[in-house]
Amino acid sequence: xxxxxxxxxxxxxxxxxxxxxxxxxxxxxxxxxxxxxxxxxxxxxxxxxxxxxxxxxxxxxxxxxxxxxxxxxxxxxxxxx
Amino acid sequence: xxxxxxxxxxxxxxxxxxxxxxxxxxxxxxxxxxxxxxxxxxxxxxxxxxxxxxxxxxxxxxxxxxxxxxxxxxxxxxxxxxxxxxxxxxxxxxxxxxxxxxxxxxxxxxxxxxxxxxxxxxxxxxxxxxxxxxxxxxxxxxxxxxxxxxxxxxxxxxxxxxxxxxxxxxxxxxxxxxxxxxxxxxxxxxxxxxxxxxxxxxxxxxxxxxxxxxxxxxxxxxxxxxxxxxxxxxxxxxxxxxxxxxxxxxxxxxxxxxxxxxxxxxxxxxxxxxxxxxxxxxxxxxxxxxxxxxxxxxxxxxxxxxxxxxxxxxxxxxxxxxxxxxxxxxxxxxxxxxxxxxxxxxxxxxxxxxxxxxxxxxxxxxxxxxxxxxxxxxxxxxxxxxxxxxxxxxxxxxxxxxxxxxxxxxxxxxxxxxxxxxxxxxxxxxxxxxxxxxxxxxxxxxxxxxxxxxxxxxxxxxxxxxxxxxxxxxxxxxxxxxxxxxxxxxxxxxxxxxxxxxxxxxxxxxxxxxxxxxxxxxxxxxxxxxxxxxxxxxxxxxxxxxxxxxxxxxxxxxxxxxxxxxxxxx
Numbered sequence: 001x002x003x004x005x006x007x008x009x010x011x012x013x014x015x016x017x018x019x020x021x022x023x024x025x026x027x028x029x030x031x032x033x034x035x036x037x038x039x040x041x042x043x044x045x046x047x048x049x050x051x052x053x054x055x056x057x058x059x060x061x062x063x064x065x066x067x068x069x070x071x072x073x074x075x076x077x078x079x080x081x
Numbered sequence: 082x083x084x085x086x087x088x089x090x091x092x093x094x095x096x097x098x099x100x101x102x103x104x105x106x107x108x109x110x111x112x113x114x115x116x117x118x119x120x121x122x123x124x125x126x127x128x129x130x131x132x133x134x135x136x137x138x139x140x141x142x143x144x145x146x147x148x149x150x151x152x153x154x155x156x157x158x159x160x161x162x163x164x165x166x167x168x169x170x171x172x173x174x175x176x177x178x179x180x181x182x183x184x185x186x187x188x189x190x191x192x193x194x195x196x197x198x199x200x201x202x203x204x205x206x207x208x209x210x211x212x213x214x215x216x217x218x219x220x221x222x223x224x225x226x227x228x229x230x231x232x233x234x235x236x237x238x239x240x241x242x243x244x245x246x247x248x249x250x251x252x253x254x255x256x257x258x259x260x261x262x263x264x265x266x267x268x269x270x271x272x273x274x275x276x277x278x279x280x281x282x283x284x285x286x287x288x289x290x291x292x293x294x295x296x297x298x299x300x301x302x303x304x305x306x307x308x309x310x311x312x313x314x315x316x317x318x319x320x321x322x323x324x325x326x327x328x329x330x331x332x333x334x335x336x337x338x339x340x341x342x343x344x345x346x347x348x349x350x351x352x353x354x355x356x357x358x359x360x361x362x363x364x365x366x367x368x369x370x371x372x373x374x375x376x377x378x379x380x381x382x383x384x385x386x387x388x389x390x391x392x393x394x395x396x397x398x399x400x401x402x403x404x405x406x407x408x409x410x411x412x413x414x415x416x417x418x419x420x421x422x423x424x425x426x427x428x429x430x431x432x433x434x435x436x437x438x439x440x441x442x443x444x445x446x447x448x449x450x451x452x453x454x455x456x457x458x459x460x461x462x463x464x465x466x467x468x469x470x471x472x473x474x475x476x477x478x479x480x481x482x483x484x485x486x487x488x489x490x491x492x493x494x495x496x497x498x499x500x501x502x503x504x505x506x507x508x509x510x511x512x513x514x515x516x517x518x519x520x521x522x523x524x525x526x527x528x529x530x531x532x533x534x535x536x537x538x539x540x541x542x543x544x545x546x547x548x549x550x551x552x553x554x555x556x557x558x559x560x561x562x563x564x565x566x567x568x569x570x571x572x573x574x575x576x577x578x579x580x581x582x583x584x585x586x587x588x589x590x591x592x593x594x595x596x597x598x599x600x601x602x603x604x605x606x607x608x609x610x611x612x613x614x615x616x617x618x619x620x621x622x623x624x625x626x627x628x629x630x631x632x633x634x635x636x637x638x639x640x641x642x643x644x645x646x647x648x649x650x651x
Contacts, residue, residue: 013206013218014206014216014218018211025211063398067394
């Protein structure tokens with residue numbers, strides 16, 4: 001099932017590698033990815049869609065994103081391409 | 082941008098050392114190379130920071146871990162770019178898995194050469210991204226002190242862990258100017274511990290007070306927050322039996338009649354049976370890893386689960402958890418001790434008596450021998466010689482589990498081992514780091530012949546620094562733990578686990594100028610150890626053990642505790 005996460009993050013170099021690493025560890029691919037700047041220049045919003053096998057896997061992605069120091073929030077979004 | 086005082090006239094290398102001093106650093110474990118020559122040049126005249134020259138960068142990271150685990154303070158590593166940095170990866174990963182605070186400083190080529198495939202230039206930030214809490218590359222000398230300050234905060238706050246600072250040579254050489262301070266901003270690092278939710282604690286205590294067969298699992302979080310005294314009060318006053326994870330050993334004194342030792346794959350029969358029988362399990366500061374929860378469906382299946390963890394993402398990760406409390410172990414235990422005073426506790430005397438009985442009957446047993454030296458007997462003897470008070474470091478494998486089973490741990494900062502990652506080669510450098518941190522303590526290293534040969538080059542450091550470490554080399558000419566699995570589960574096909582040849586360890590000790598003792602007679606273990614421990618120098622104590630001794634009991638990966646393989650089965 002397609003899953004969308006909308007995350008607010010500190011806009012630090014290298015963060016996208018950490019996102020990719022969270023997904024790569026589970027052999028997941030990104031279907032869609034968008035980074036948008038916030039009014040606060042330190043913050044960005046990263047929205048992405050990935051195909052999750054099940055709820056457990058989705059929970060693992062969410063948990064491992066939240067472990068990242070620069071990830072402030074992880075919220076569910078709606079799938080739209 | 083944050084206003085800071087300019088470090089007039091100083092270059093980045095000196096500013097780094099100033100910043101480390103400000104962070105309370107007095108020891109650095111490292112190895113020089115091209116990209117860090119300016120840093121080593123600055124160190125040359127530093128009187129406040131002692132640099133310990135290791136023989137391989139992996140050892141620098143493990144030594145810093147040993148230092149951190151023996152003190153609770155961050156260990157600091159300094160290495161060069163490229164291979165210097167990549168050699169630390171195993172140590173960083175080890176620290177990440179066991180939540181050990183490390184600050185690793187890797188040099189880098191000059192900023193202009195980054196990305197150009199220059200000599201010893203690598204993207205170490207990406208390489209370490211999945212094994213650090215955060216990684217920095219310093220862009221300007223102005224941000225350097227702020228990054229160092231933040232890095233130390235990150236390493237120790239919340240769930241501790243490793244942090245990497247990648248420092249280009251050009252920044253080491255640059256002088257601090259107004260310009261270099263442009264565009265600096267820092268994260269808001271929350272160094273406060275999470276507030277304990279009073280309602281959750283009330284509910285937890287209410288459930289605990291109703292339990293007829295309660296059990297505590299104590300983990301590393303108790304030790305990291307120095308909460309062992311609070312835990313002991315809870316156990317003592319409310320008679321709650323307790324088991325420990327590998328990394329939690331020391332929180333409860335081994336001889337406590339309500340303490341059943343290590344739980345899990347190589348846990349005691351008593352500990353594992355207690356988990357099976359408990360109706361309430363309170364896990365304080367451990368993460369229900371797969372060496373504890375060997376079978377998720379069967380683990381503590383009669384129990385309500387309560388879990389206290391500083392890392393919120395661990396709560397509910399493995400088991401459905403009725404009471405999930407995001408807090409540090411010390412804060413949560415304080416809150417529980419306050420709340421429980423008003424609770425009416427259920428009578429658990431029958432449970433308590435059965436636990437006391439199990440402690441007498443069903444802990445660890447092994448086949449005694451009059452002709453061969455059994456490893457378990459060696460560990461018991463070392464326990465006697467050191468009165469259970471040594472800082473005990475292990476490598477990884479069978480000996481590690483025997484130490485966890487048989488050494489009589491008493492307190493915090495006492496058991497230093499590689500848990501989550503299980504890194505062979507950890508032992509020698511970690512013991513060296515621990516001894517630097519605690520010169521006042523007896524440091525004993527237990528190591529197998531496999532792990533010993535992975536980092537034996539670090540023996541050179543012992544005489545360099547006049548360190549007194551007692552190294553117990555349990556030699557079975559095998560990679561014992563894998564051999565055990567091959568014997569039990571792979572029809573005895575010992576594929577690549579028996580060494581055809583080995584170095585003469587006495588000659589190796591001699592080459593490094595270390596005293597060597599070989600213990601050969603089972604009846605003389607205690608006396609020979611006592612003699613060896615009288616020396617104020619390092620001693621390599623080699624003991625040949627039978628190659629077919631197994632770590633028992635054992636619960637196979639994925640199996641329920643009731644399928645435990647015991648001494649009788651094997």
